[in-house]
Amino acid sequence: MKSFFDTVDKLKPVYDGTYKTVLFICKLLLIADILITSMSVLGRYIPFIPDPSWSEEVVLTLMSYMAVLSAALAIRRGAHIRMTAFDIYLPKKLIKILDLLADIFIMGLAFVMLIVGWKYAKNIGSKGVYVSLPKLSRFWMYFPIPVAGFAMIIFELEAIYNHIKGFFIREEGK
Secondary structure, eight states: OHHHHHGGGGHHHHHHHHHHHHHHHHHHHHHHHHHHHHHHHHHHHHHTSSOTTTTHHHHHHHHHHHHHHHHHHHHHHTTTTTOOOOGGOOHHHHHHHHHHHHHHHHHHHHHHHHHHHHHHHTTTTTBOOOOSOOTBTTHHHTTTTHHHHHHEEEEEHHHHHHHHHHHHHHOTTT
């Protein structure tokens, strides 16, 4: 059984790379958000700086990408919202089982986000356009949901694997 886990553990660099990529994308989105917002605010008060009409819609779209992608990142770090108030009263084995169950439900949500989010982006999003950017489809406004669902699936696979591995292999020092 240990050799199986050793083999699967070789995928950790893939998860690390995915995490770093999503984190880098979030950083780029934040920088773009700050630059566009700064240009828009300064453009209201300084005559030679343009205040583009599209800035608000683009900033809100970028923020929606950051919000759902950063939630996916929280899964990998185990920083998502969870109830731990009763953990000190419950047996450790039960806590492990409940953590696994919670991650299975989150995985289910991730699949819903991927499948339903893609349908919304493809169907509803493709029918509309941004008011200030009539050539840009609203697909891009709905697209963060399936992207985040995909990232959540990747990180949940790792979390579920780690839970299952924890049932079979005792970590050093514990």
